[in-house]
Amino acid sequence: MTxxxxxxxAIGLGFFALxxxxxxxxxxxxxxxxxxxxxxxxxxxxxxxxxxxxAVVTLSALGPIxxxxxxxxxxxxxFIPRVTLRYLKNLHASGEIHS
Amino acid sequence: MYTRDPIFWRxxxxxxxxxxxxxxxxxxxxxxxVISTGGANVPPYTVINQAIGYVDDDSQHxxxxxxGGSDPLFGHVYDExxxxxxxxxxxxxxxxxxxxxCHSVFGTGAYFAPDLTKAWLxxxxxxxxxxxxQTHTRADAMVAFLMEPDKYPTWTRExxxxxxxxxxxxxxxxxxxxxxxxxxxxxxxxxxxxPDTPKGKQAALR
Amino acid sequence: xTRVPSLYSSQSLALRYFTLSVALFGVMIVFGLIxxxxxxxxxxxxxxxxxxxxxxxxxxxxVLWLLTAFMGSLFWLLPSEFKRxxxxxxxxxxxxxxxxxxxxxxxxxxxxxxxGPGTDKTLWLVNQGRKYVEEPRWAAIVVAIGxxxxxxxxxxxxxxxxxxxxxxxxxxxNLIPLFGLYMLAFPAMTNMxxxxxxxxxxxxxxxxxxxxxxxxxxxxxxxxxxxxxxxxVVETWLYIEVALVLATGVLGIGHHYFWxxxxxxxxxxxGFFSALxxxxxxxxxxxxxxxxxxxxxxxxxxxYWTMLEAxxxxxxxGVWGFMITLPQINLFAxxxxxxxxxxxxxxxxxxxxxxxxxxxxxxxxxxxxAQIGGRAWKWAFGLLNVGMYGxxxxxxxxxxxQAFYERAIGGSTFNAFVAAQQTPWFVEGIWxxxxxxxxxxxxxxxxxxxxxxxxxxxxVAAAAPATLAVEGAGTR
Ligand code: HEM
Ligand code: HEM
Ligand SMILES: [Fe+2]
Numbered sequence: 001m002t003x004x005x006x007x008x009x010a011i012g013l014g015f016f017a018l019x020x021x022x023x024x025x026x027x028x029x030x031x032x033x034x035x036x037x038x039x040x041x042x043x044x045x046x047x048x049x050x051x052x053x054x055a056v057v058t059l060s061a062l063g064p065i066x067x068x069x070x071x072x073x074x075x076x077x078x079f080i081p082r083v084t085l086r087y088l089k090n091l092h093a094s095g096e097i098h099s
Numbered sequence: 100m101y102t103r104d105p106i107f108w109r110x111x112x113x114x115x116x117x118x119x120x121x122x123x124x125x126x127x128x129x130x131x132x133v134i135s136t137g138g139a140n141v142p143p144y145t146v147i148n149q150a151i152g153y154v155d156d157d158s159q160h161x162x163x164x165x166x167g168g169s170d171p172l173f174g175h176v177y178d179e180x181x182x183x184x185x186x187x188x189x190x191x192x193x194x195x196x197x198x199x200x201c202h203s204v205f206g207t208g209a210y211f212a213p214d215l216t217k218a219w220l221x222x223x224x225x226x227x228x229x230x231x232x233q234t235h236t237r238a239d240a241m242v243a244f245l246m247e248p249d250k251y252p253t254w255t256r257e258x259x260x261x262x263x264x265x266x267x268x269x270x271x272x273x274x275x276x277x278x279x280x281x282x283x284x285x286x287x288x289x290x291x292x293x294p295d296t297p298k299g300k301q302a303a304l305r
Numbered sequence: 306x307t308r309v310p311s312l313y314s315s316q317s318l319a320l321r322y323f324t325l326s327v328a329l330f331g332v333m334i335v336f337g338l339i340x341x342x343x344x345x346x347x348x349x350x351x352x353x354x355x356x357x358x359x360x361x362x363x364x365x366x367x368v369l370w371l372l373t374a375f376m377g378s379l380f381w382l383l384p385s386e387f388k389r390x391x392x393x394x395x396x397x398x399x400x401x402x403x404x405x406x407x408x409x410x411x412x413x414x415x416x417x418x419x420x421g422p423g424t425d426k427t428l429w430l431v432n433q434g435r436k437y438v439e440e441p442r443w444a445a446i447v448v449a450i451g452x453x454x455x456x457x458x459x460x461x462x463x464x465x466x467x468x469x470x471x472x473x474x475x476x477x478x479n480l481i482p483l484f485g486l487y488m489l490a491f492p493a494m495t496n497m498x499x500x501x502x503x504x505x506x507x508x509x510x511x512x513x514x515x516x517x518x519x520x521x522x523x524x525x526x527x528x529x530x531x532x533x534x535x536x537x538v539v540e541t542w543l544y545i546e547v548a549l550v551l552a553t554g555v556l557g558i559g560h561h562y563f564w565x566x567x568x569x570x571x572x573x574x575x576g577f578f579s580a581l582x583x584x585x586x587x588x589x590x591x592x593x594x595x596x597x598x599x600x601x602x603x604x605x606x607x608x609y610w611t612m613l614e615a616x617x618x619x620x621x622x623g624v625w626g627f628m629i630t631l632p633q634i635n636l637f638a639x640x641x642x643x644x645x646x647x648x649x650x651x652x653x654x655x656x657x658x659x660x661x662x663x664x665x666x667x668x669x670x671x672x673x674x675a676q677i678g679g680r681a682w683k684w685a686f687g688l689l690n691v692g693m694y695g696x697x698x699x700x701x702x703x704x705x706x707q708a709f710y711e712r713a714i715g716g717s718t719f720n721a722f723v724a725a726q727q728t729p730w731f732v733e734g735i736w737x738x739x740x741x742x743x744x745x746x747x748x749x750x751x752x753x754x755x756x757x758x759x760x761x762x763x764x765v766a767a768a769a770p771a772t773l774a775v776e777g778a779g780t781r
């Protein structure tokens with residue numbers, strides 16, 4: 001790995017996680033408040049995350065295994081907010097009946 | 100549904116913890132073997148009697164320590180017990196003076212002063228501190244510096260005088276010679292060991 | 306002292322612990338600023354107080370203000386979980402004063418004695434010289450006894466009431482390893498590799514496992530209290546969190562075993578599992594957003610600090626940790642200001658914000674206020690966070706410069722270190738950290754005075770529990 005390469009990679013990975021978090025936050029907020037605009041922003045965040053991922057996968061000197069791993073987490077980032085939110089809604093709905 | 104049942108997740112938490120801790124324990128047993136003195140990555144303390152280097156090993160694409168021929172410390176060959184006692188004292192000095200709240204070893208500690216993992220191999224001793232302290236070996240320069248660092252400042256940040264006795268300073272030097280011989284998977288990267296170190300060791304790649 | 310009459314005795318003690326905690330928070334900031342100043346003017350206080358002692362005071366007191374706040378939180382929240390007072394409160398009160406005396410004695414030792422000859426005696430009486438747990442052994446024993454009494458307060462009560470809730474189970478089962486790991490504060494192994502191997506169990510398994518579970522349980526108790534979320538829901542979610550945090554965090558310890566002599570397989574294992582650690586933190590962000598929609602907003606500061614705990618944990622630990630956790634990158638970022646940048650943001654996001662939220666909740670309940678609001682807390686909130694994220698950003702810049710010039714190009718020699726410390730990027734980063742540090746300190750001053758103001762008024766309120774419409778606290 002070249003000296004500049006690792007700095008760029010680290011910045012890329014930072015943005016990767018940051019956009020992933022922004023997507024989750026905005027997605028959940030748009031679903032709960034029913035605000036379309038937040039939904040678009042959420043999609044934009046995920047698109048940004050994917051773009052960063054693509055850049056890292058094509059340009060970085062990280063090994064292939066790590067790249068596969070990153071692609072895997074990129075996919076996980078997409079589903080985690082959806083699954084979590086749906087689950088939380090169901091959980092609270094059933095919880096309210098129990099208590 | 101079962102995923103909404105706390106019992107399901109409680110079982111999940113307990114089993115994931117159990118599996119992970121079991122793996123951790125197995126790895127710990129293995130790792131302790133490797134990092135104990137005399138283990139695959141950590142030479143015995145008597146390595147202070149030998150010449151130590153640090154080279155770029157092309158086959159592994161990383162820097163590895165080399166251990167070569169005889170290079171007694173302070174002109175003395177330490178047997179196993181002497182070496183162990185000396186290194187033990189070095190560690191006690193490092194803890195009692197809280198060196199690692201300014202420096203780091205293996206990159207862990209504080210960031211106010213340089214990492215000491217390979218300090219023994221640093222070319223700066225010959226270039227700078229041997230002339231300043233009017234000594235002729237790296238070991239003696241280190242002892243002189245450690246005993247009175249305030250007398251040999253080189254830039255704005257100075258190391259305070261921590262009142263090391265000569266024996267304590269020697270013990271620390273032995274300690275740092277030993278840490279420089281440990282295989283740290285290539286950290287620090289690209290460290291150019293003093294080319295002046297005795298020959299032979301470069302060849303004696305372990 | 307006159308207090309609102311309906312407090313459990315462990316809750317009175319909790320308020321004392323919170324006071325101690327907030328005071329220690331202030332002490333740590335003072336020494337952080339001193340250490341930061343030394344980066345700019347090495348001569349500043351150089352004679353009386355070397356950098357090392359300022360750093361020790363900064364990070365050891367950090368551990369203390371968080372631990373005392375955790376203890377306060379459980380003393381505050383658990384009685385209603387057990388539906389009775391905790392057992393052994395007399396011993397617990399003695400422990401509190403013992404802690405105060407010990408902390409004062411150790412601080413005096415660090416400031417005026419500082420170090421000693423390289424003997425076991427020094428480790429017993431002066432300084433153990435191991436990061437985060439430098440306190441001399443005698444003091445570490447006092448701390449261990451104190452934590453043991455604390456565990457007894459909780460376990461003993463659980464045994465007395467016989468019926469234990471799920472959250473309490475998690476707390477108890479988690480406190481035992483938390484206490485056990487502290488035993489790793491004592492050894493002085495000669496072999497640095499073995500020493501660091503076990504030392505990291507203490508540090509990593511505290512901050513990325515047991516503390517994470519503890520703060521999760523505390524937040525769970527808070528949620529049931531302020532939002533009436535059903536126990537079933539809260540417990541299910543807590544178990545999920547615990548499962549995920551432990552599934553990734555236990556082997557995630559490998560990210561500290563890359564370069565200390567350990568075998569190479571840690572590069573893969575540590576990189577892989579620690580890179581998964583942000584995912585459960587993302588789940589917590591979603592959960593926070595969900596709860597935000599449900600909140601009734603009777604305690605604005607507690608609400609905002611809880612929200613920030615979830616986001617801050619994700620940013621500080623999840624994003625900043627993720628940047629440096631792959632071995633190829635960690636090789637260069639390791640042990641630089643970059644590490645410090647992550648350490649600050651992670652501790653702040655995961656724990657600092659969380660305990661401040663609980664303290665706001667406690668002062669509200671102690672005073673019997675229907676509402677907490679006002680303007681002062683907003684200033685504190687804003688300044689503290691601008692200060693902290695400013696410091697994190699500055700240290701990131703300094704750290705990247707250091708990693709680049711010293712570790713990657715310079716080969717980490719003495720000369721490379723010195724050169725990197727003098728590059729403009731580094732110097733400016735270090736200056737900016739200092740400026741943002743001042744903002745942070747200003748935020749702290751407002752926070753502390755706001756908390757004092759609210760709890761002062763609570764004593765008035767105790768006498769006349771009418772509605773007081775005052776700045777910082779009142780009914781609207
Ligand atoms: C005014 C505010 C603060 C300033 C100026 C400050 C400054 C510093 C300095 C100079 C160091 C030493 C770094 C080194 O070894 O070179 C440090 C370490 C540290 N500080 Fe702070 N700090 C502040 C607030 C905080 C807060 C609020 C927290 C936690 C919530 C914190 C957590 C830490 C930690 C964990 C370390 C050890 C990092 C490491 O060695 O990797 N600090 N701080
Ligand atoms: C609440 C959670 C966390 C806290 C409080 C925290 C705090 C810290 C602190 C204080 C250090 C410096 C340790 C030292 O040398 O003294 C550190 C190091 C480190 N942390 Fe975290 N951390 C957290 C979570 C994470 C996560 C989730 C990751 C990975 C994604 C991570 C990755 C790392 C790495 C790679 C290092 C080593 C840095 C180096 O090589 O110098 N941390 N952490
Ligand atoms: Fe860690």
